[in-house]
Amino acid sequence: MQDKTYHHGNLAFELLQAAERELVLNGIEALSLRAVAKRAGVSHGAPAYHFKSARGLLTALGAIGYERLVGVQETRQRSAESDPKSQLIAIGLGYLDFAESNPELFRLMFSSEKPDRSDTHFDTAAKGAFGKLVEGVRKIMDRDPHTHPAAMTQVAASWAMVHGLADLMISGRLDGPLALNDISELTREVLLSDIMLRALAEC
Amino acid sequence: MQDKTYHHGNLAFELLQAAERELVLNGIEALSLRAVAKRAGVSHGAPAYHFKSARGLLTALGAIGYERLVGVQETRQRSAESDPKSQLIAIGLGYLDFAESNPELFRLMFSSEKPDRSDTHFDTAAKGAFGKLVEGVRKIMDRDPHTHPAAMTQVAASWAMVHGLADLMISGRLDGPLALNDISELTREVLLSDIMLRALAEC
DNA sequence: GGAGCGACTTGACAGTGTCTAGATCTACGG
DNA sequence: CCGTAGATCTAGACACTGTCAAGTCGCTCC
Numbered sequence: 368m369q370d371k372t373y374h375h376g377n378l379a380f381e382l383l384q385a386a387e388r389e390l391v392l393n394g395i396e397a398l399s400l401r402a403v404a405k406r407a408g409v410s411h412g413a414p415a416y417h418f419k420s421a422r423g424l425l426t427a428l429g430a431i432g433y434e435r436l437v438g439v440q441e442t443r444q445r446s447a448e449s450d451p452k453s454q455l456i457a458i459g460l461g462y463l464d465f466a467e468s469n470p471e472l473f474r475l476m477f478s479s480e481k482p483d484r485s486d487t488h489f490d491t492a493a494k495g496a497f498g499k500l501v502e503g504v505r506k507i508m509d510r511d512p513h514t515h516p517a518a519m520t521q522v523a524a525s526w527a528m529v530h531g532l533a534d535l536m537i538s539g540r541l542d543g544p545l546a547l548n549d550i551s552e553l554t555r556e557v558l559l560s561d562i563m564l565r566a567l568a569e570c
Numbered sequence: 571m572q573d574k575t576y577h578h579g580n581l582a583f584e585l586l587q588a589a590e591r592e593l594v595l596n597g598i599e600a601l602s603l604r605a606v607a608k609r610a611g612v613s614h615g616a617p618a619y620h621f622k623s624a625r626g627l628l629t630a631l632g633a634i635g636y637e638r639l640v641g642v643q644e645t646r647q648r649s650a651e652s653d654p655k656s657q658l659i660a661i662g663l664g665y666l667d668f669a670e671s672n673p674e675l676f677r678l679m680f681s682s683e684k685p686d687r688s689d690t691h692f693d694t695a696a697k698g699a700f701g702k703l704v705e706g707v708r709k710i711m712d713r714d715p716h717t718h719p720a721a722m723t724q725v726a727a728s729w730a731m732v733h734g735l736a737d738l739m740i741s742g743r744l745d746g747p748l749a750l751n752d753i754s755e756l757t758r759e760v761l762l763s764d765i766m767l768r769a770l771a772e773c
Numbered sequence: 774g775g776a777g778c779g780a781c782t783t784g785a786c787a788g789t790g791t792c793t794a795g796a797t798c799t800a801c802g803g
Numbered sequence: 804c805c806g807t808a809g810a811t812c813t814a815g816a817c818a819c820t821g822t823c824a825a826g827t828c829g830c831t832c833c
Binding site for chain 3: 579581612613614615616619620
């Protein structure tokens with residue numbers, strides 16, 4: 368953060384910021400490592416020192432995405448009723464919030480093969496987000512999904528529903544059917560909650 | 571199809587075949603127009619004549635994908651019971667079949683910004699697949715989704731559920747939770763059908 | 774049998790990620 | 804206080820990419 372020196376100390380962080388900015392502006396498929404370097408004000412070879420390759424940079428960015436996703440979900444949870452069902456819906460709404468606010472990052476995390484999923488940081492961050500969902504289902508079913516197959520099936524169903532909603536929403540495919548742009552914030556949430564509730568079988 | 575002449579007549583078709591082959595081998599993000607041309611045995615500039623750009627080629631390929639998707643769904647429908655609910659589940663299972671058999675093409679169609687969605691062919695093909703789902707819901711609810719909002723919400727819920735399942739499946743994220751690789755073909759379909767049925771509210 | 778035109782080739786161009794060697798700064802031991 | 808070692812970044816080269824312009828080939832039709 369200190370003034371421009373040759374080693375300015377936090378280039379790795381600034382590169383990640385620049386990368387996300389480029390991601391938002393140009394989309395994941397047109398993202399250029401050289402443009403990221405230029406935005407950060409360094410030479411085109413600089414990123415390779417901190418992140419081995421473009422893949423490395425995007426892996427780190429994806430991992431941050433998962434951590435941010437959990438944060439958004441927890442924000443939703445805090446402003447929701449404390450009963451298990453409301454909490455699980457909040458987790459889902461947080462998932463949708465994140466997807467809508469960070470569509471390109473969401474794509475990078477879930478629908479791209481650029482990040483290295485075997486990377487430790489990326490993997491644990493992803494598992495953290497998954498754990499949030501598992502925990503929500505555990506509370507609502509009073510059964511640990513890791514030991515009860517029916518509960519794990521419920522995890523899969525919940526995830527698929529909310530993930531499908533998110534993916535279709537950010538690609539604009541639900542704009543027509545659900546007219547999400549033409550309704551109020553409140554009816555929107557009621558509608559989405561209603562849909563997500565369907566994934567919960569006999570809970 | 572006639573022997574190698576300078577103009578061999580169906581280069582456009584062969585380029586599409588080569589492109590899909592490359593798509594399967596290298597993935598969408600590493601697909602190279604020049605590699606496609608080489609695979610088809612033509613110069614690197616040839617594709618530009620038939621499809622204006624790389625975007626054009628991928629748009630055409632995506633459109634074909636939607637048509638193939640409908641075909642797979644109809645295959646499922648023919649070998650299913652004729653009642654509306656079984657038919658809608660068959661449409662969903664066909665969606666999953668297609669995704670599993672053509673994961674990269676699926677990604678191209680749904681999660682990529684390379685194809686030009688405003689292209690007429692692409693758009694009508696995509697609408698055709700969507701229409702199949704709408705029709706399935708119309709029969710099960712006995713209401714036209716285009717005029718009944720509740721039915722259209724049902725369309726969205728069904729689509730989100732099956733699309734989420736497909737997307738998570740092809741990225742291997744359900745392998746752990748659902749252990750899809752370790753169960754028989756039959757239990758697999760029962761499981762997936764069960765999950766998809768949850769999306770149907772009070773049908 | 775030449776003209777015209779559709780189908781393709783060829784070469785050039787700017788841009789990309791990665792690699793290597795070198796320049797520069799920081800820190801630390803003497 | 805100096806100089807050297809290591810961390811950090813630069814600069815250039817390389818092979819590869821998509822797109823474009825100009826040129827070449829071969830069929831068809833008058």
